[in-house]
Amino acid sequence: MNTSFSFKIYSNTDKLPEKWNELAINNIFLSREYLKVLDLSAPQNMICHYIGIFQNQELVGISLSQFLDLNKLESFGERDKCIKTSVRNFLFKKFSSHVLVIGNNMLTGQNAFSFLDNIDSAQALKTLKLACETLKKDYNSKGKKVHITTYKDFLETEIKKFSIPDFNGIFKFSTQPNMHFDIPENWKTEQDYSNALIKKYRDQYKRARKKADGILKRKMHLEDIIAYEDTIYELYHHVAKNAPFNTFFLAKNHFRIFKELLKDKFLFYGYFIDEKLIGFNTLIKNGKTMDTYFLGYDDTIQREKMLYLNMLYDMIEYSINKGFEEIIFARTALEIKSSVGAKPQKMYGLMEHSNPLINKNIAKLFEYLEPEVDWKERNPFK
Known part of the structure; x- marks a missing residue:
């Protein structure tokens, strides 16, 4: 044959x-x-x-x-x-x-x-x-x-x-390495995650959450992504160009197209202070795996409000609440991702x-x- x-x-x-x-x-x-x-x-x-x-x-x-x-x-x-x-x-x-x-x-x-x-x-x-x-x-x-x-x-x-x-x-x-976060079956809420942390990292978690007071996190739909496209790109581009190494930069319309075509499998969260967009993160549902995608933020507010760390905790919270088995945190910011529980693969x-x-x-x-x-x-x- x-x-x-x-x-x-x-x-x-x-x-x-x-x-x-x-x-x-x-x-x-x-x-x-x-x-x-x-x-x-x-x-x-x-x-x-x-x-x-x-x-x-x-x-x-x-x-x-x-x-x-x-x-x-x-x-x-x-x-x-x-x-x-x-x-x-x-x-x-x-x-x-x-x-x-x-x-x-x-x-x-x-x-x-x-x-x-x-x-x-x-x-x-x-x-x-x-x-x-x-x-x-x-x-x-x-x-x-x-x-x-x-x-x-x-x-x-x-x-x-x-x-x-x-x-x-x-x-x-x-x-x-790829930073991989395994979600135990018995975790059903963010409280289960918090309870599993040793004191030093539970204190970090509480401190970060307290610092986020005054920030409104909002799920953004296609029309929101289009309305804020310029600001979104500025926030993304600031983070991307300050990375240690790049081989590409996203197209300006990337997130809009992603939302149009992947719909509810692509999640876009905006972070606002007084209606001003100061950061965003994105997630992609891939079966039982949650893939983290690109993000952006205003660097001055990021430090003061521990915004990046709060984004990581938000991604973990969402993934636990929705019954995902693992989170792919990819390969940047290895140490801070390690501090929230991701393991290097x-x-x-x-x-x-x-x-x-x-x-x-x-x-x-x-x-x-x-x-x-x-x-x-x-x-x-x-």
């Missing part, structure tokens, strides 16, 4: 196979609706393609690719001003400005692909790699030579699937450079590309 594998590459979601969502059932970030958000409001320096993997003409796998042109960035991040940062920025501009990601550079976790359970995953990955090579040729032919190809964000159990000859010799790396990826000489020394290059973060893990629970 012929069990040949093949692939098709799609440049927009309108052309995706009818059964696409059947393979995305366990991950909203591979669904047609979410990918449509990328069609309509991907960052300005990002081009997305969607890959269908077929066995005997039947769709058996789906994948997302993102091409990043880092030359189009206004800034890689303005927080750290040092020699190493300058060297890193030079290396990016000169040797690594065109990056092809198999996965989602805007999220943390395995959002690269989904295969049917009963297929040969080695054959599917081999086919995905062929699709990746085709994409690289296409970009090259348009004068956008791909410097770095990376498959991103896998747990240790997931990265083992790449232990096949086709991926031999590709540099395996470990990135900053080690994440892995694969990377290769198109220049053989650089590729031979990619481990050294990686030290510059992935800034080291010095942080201390906290253990807030009894």
Whole structure:
């Protein structure tokens, strides 16, 4: 029996196979609706393609690719001003400005692909790699030579699937951890969470909650997001450009499009003082998992009101009340997320450079590309 594998590459979601969502059932970030958000409001320096993997003409796998042109960035991040940062920025501009990601550079976790359970995953990955090579040729032919190809964000159990000859010799790396918050079954309210904290962190919780007096938190609907779009973008952009490192900036219409297409699965909360929007956070319902997404705030008020910490507590409260099993807090602000109870999950990826000489020394290059973060893990629970 012929069990040949093949692939098709799609440049927009309108052309995706009818059964696409059947393979995305366990991950909203591979669904047609979410990918449509990328069609309509991907960052300005990002081009997305969607890959269908077929066995005997039947769709058996789906994948997302993102091409990043880092030359189009206004800034890689303005927080750290040092020699190493300058060297890193030079290396990016000169040797690594065109990056092809198999996965989602805007999220943390395995959002690269989904295969049917009963297929040969080695054959599917081999086919995905062929699709990746085709994409690289296409970009090259348009004068956008791909410097770095990376498959991103896998747990240790997931990265083992790449232990096949086709991926031999590709540099395996470990990135900053994904901060993962597990919600025990017996927690039904925020009080259950508070009771589980040791005194030091329960005091932190009470102090933060008291500091938030005078702030009104409000669920914002589509019309609110549209009305406040300028302020929302200013608050987001302030936080984003002060991050230690960036590879993209969201489009201004991103949250509006997200709400239009994902509806109640996308939550947007505004924080107000005297009717002035001073911060916001966003959440995405992904089955029994709650994914935290982008946020923004006025830095002067953030410090005084412990706003960021209060946002973390609000996300935990909502997720407990609504019966979610876990929260994905992603990989920024590791220590403060640790202080509210999130645990680091080690994440892995694969990377290769198109220049053989650089590729031979990619481990050294990686030290510059992935800034080291010095942080201390906290253990807030009894």
